[in-house]
Amino acid sequence: MALIFRGTLVQCITPRSIEILEDHILRVNEDGFISDIYPYAGGESPKHFPGDPEIIQMPPFTFLFPGFCDLHLHAAQFLYMGSGLHLPLMRWLDEYAYKAEERLDKDPALARAVYCRLAQRLVENGTTSTLLFGTIGEETNLILAKAFQDAGIRGFVGKLSMDISSRPSYTEHSAAESVAAAKGFIKKCKALVAPLPAHRRLVHPVITPRFVPTCSEPLLQDLAVLASEECVRVQSHLAEARDMIDYVSKEYGVSDFEIFKRTGLLRDNAVYAHCTYLTDLQMSELSRRKVSIANCPLSNCYFSSEPFRGREAIDLGVNVALGTDVAGGYSIDMMNSMRHAVTVSKIRDGQAAEEDSSKSLVVDWIESLYLATRGGAAALGLGDLHGTFTVGAAFDAQMVQLVDPESHFGKGALDFFDTNPSKAITLEHIEKWWCMGDEKNRIGLWVQGRNVWPQVTKT
Structure with missing residues (x-):
């Protein structure tokens, strides 16, 4: 069934600007693509469209915004999110990550419960597309893929490849075995959605070498x-x-950047998380090779002694997106990833200004919204139109409500003292939502035109 919305649309057209379209009609066709968009004033009544479309009239101080793209999330680690963050990375992996992943590989019922709950939490928080690390278990990753397809959200699912491990019971025992398992998962994951029309295939397999310390060069x-x-x-x-x-340098004599480069994995459809220690020269090479970076600012604070140099990466032409890095990050909410990205950039800018105030290192809140939508969509290869309200774009969107239409009080953590319904939504309203909003402000989520959370009542 087609959808028709009347109300305010908000989107990031460029990294530095937000477009607010007041009182617009937006129509979504039965395949989930935007087919019409135009100002309502003096226009055709939405009820005159042929057929019996669902009509959603947005109240004042409510708007549609593109769904978020989370470019780095460890699905199995959702099992213990918020634990062990006092440890350095390599110890944390040994004491938490590998054990949790092995546990899910041995317990399909638990894996199903964890992954279904994960999908629910993501849609509650406005995430419509996610790049996922799974486990080494082929069947466990198919459970993950099915959970996301059934939940109606986009999941790019990575079956981990690792033929080296500090946990002998959790490894693939040779490069050949690992590649065969990856090939098998790709085939089965594609088969899972093959009966569906192309636009309804929401899950996709991803080649996922965990990282250099767990992977041989062959x-x-x-x-x-x-x-x-x-x-x-x-x-x-x-x-x-x-x-x-330090581990990679000691074991291999070169950096992991050089190893990925010489093995052919720095490629134009690749996304690498963190990248906090890359030089300008290395980031320029990523830009030339069209490699994307997933900046995970919260987990960087815990596991890296260096912040990600986001301003430099963007200015060097790298496509930068944002990730939560659950469970290295303790929040599944992409709004927190945006806030942390801005905070880290401001701290870096303040430190740099003591030496040279000629260049700002700030990534501001508007740019962070762009990275969380269009930057993520570009990294996932979803197309130039994805993350916008444009005719032909897939309708992946969230409905955000700033003010309760009955009490006229700000919704959730938001407070407003000048909310005359005749007034338009302003940039200041959106900034306040960015700073303080949460899931209480989200009253609807659609992926490819389908309402996935919660069910919105027809009018």
């Missing part, structure tokens, strides 16, 4: 070949933490 080389053969995306961690970097 494995990385073979995974690069597999990514080309199967035309699938690649994801991993890169230049993340001091203890990881």
Whole structure:
């Protein structure tokens, strides 16, 4: 069934600007693509569209905004989110991550419960697309893929590849075994959604070498070949933490950047998380190779002694997106990722100003919204129109309400003292939502035109 919305649309057209479209009609066709968009004033009544479309009239101080894209999340680690963050990265992986992932691989019922709950939490928080790290278990990752397809949200699912491990019971025992398992998962994941029309296939397999310390060079080389053969995306961690970097340098004699480069995995459909220790020269190379970076500012604060140099990466032409990095990050809310990204950039700017105040290092709140929508969509290869309200774009959107229409008080944590219904939504209203809003302000979420949370009442 087609959808028709009347109300305010808000979107990031460029990294530095927000467009507010007051009192517009937006129509979504039965396949979930935007088919019409125009100002309502003096226009055709939405009830005159043919057929029996669902009509959603947005009250004052309510707007549609594109859904968020989370570019780095460890699905199995949702099991213990908010635990062990006092540890350095390599110890944390040994004491928490590997154990949790192995546990889910051995317990399909638990995996199903964790992944279904994860999907629910994501839609509550406005996330419509997620790039996921799974486990090494082929069938467990199919449970993850099915949970996201059933929940109606986009999931790019990575079956972990790792033929080296500090936990002997949690590893693939050779490069050949690991590649065969990755190939099997890709085939089964594609088969899971093959009966559906292309626009309804919400889950996709992703080549996922965990990181250099758990992967032999032969494995990385073979995974690069597999990514080309199967035309699938690649994801991993890169230049993340001091203890990881020291380990790679000691074991391999070069950086993980050089290893990924010489094995063919720095490619135009790849997303690398963290990248806090990359030089300008290395980031320029990522830009040339069209590699995207997933900035995870909260987990960087815990596991990296360096902040991500976001302003420099963006100015060097790297496509930067944002991730929560659950469970290295303790919040599944992309709004917190945006806030932390801005905060870190402001601290960096203040420190840099003591030496040279000629160049700002700030990533501001508007730019963070762009990174969380259009930046993420670009990294996932969803198309130039994704993350916008444009004819032809897939309708992945959240409905945000700032003021309760009955009490006229600000909703959730928001307080307003000048909310005359005849007044328009302003940039200041949106900034306040960005700073203080939460799931209480989100009253609807759609992916490919389908309402996935909660069910919105027809009018």
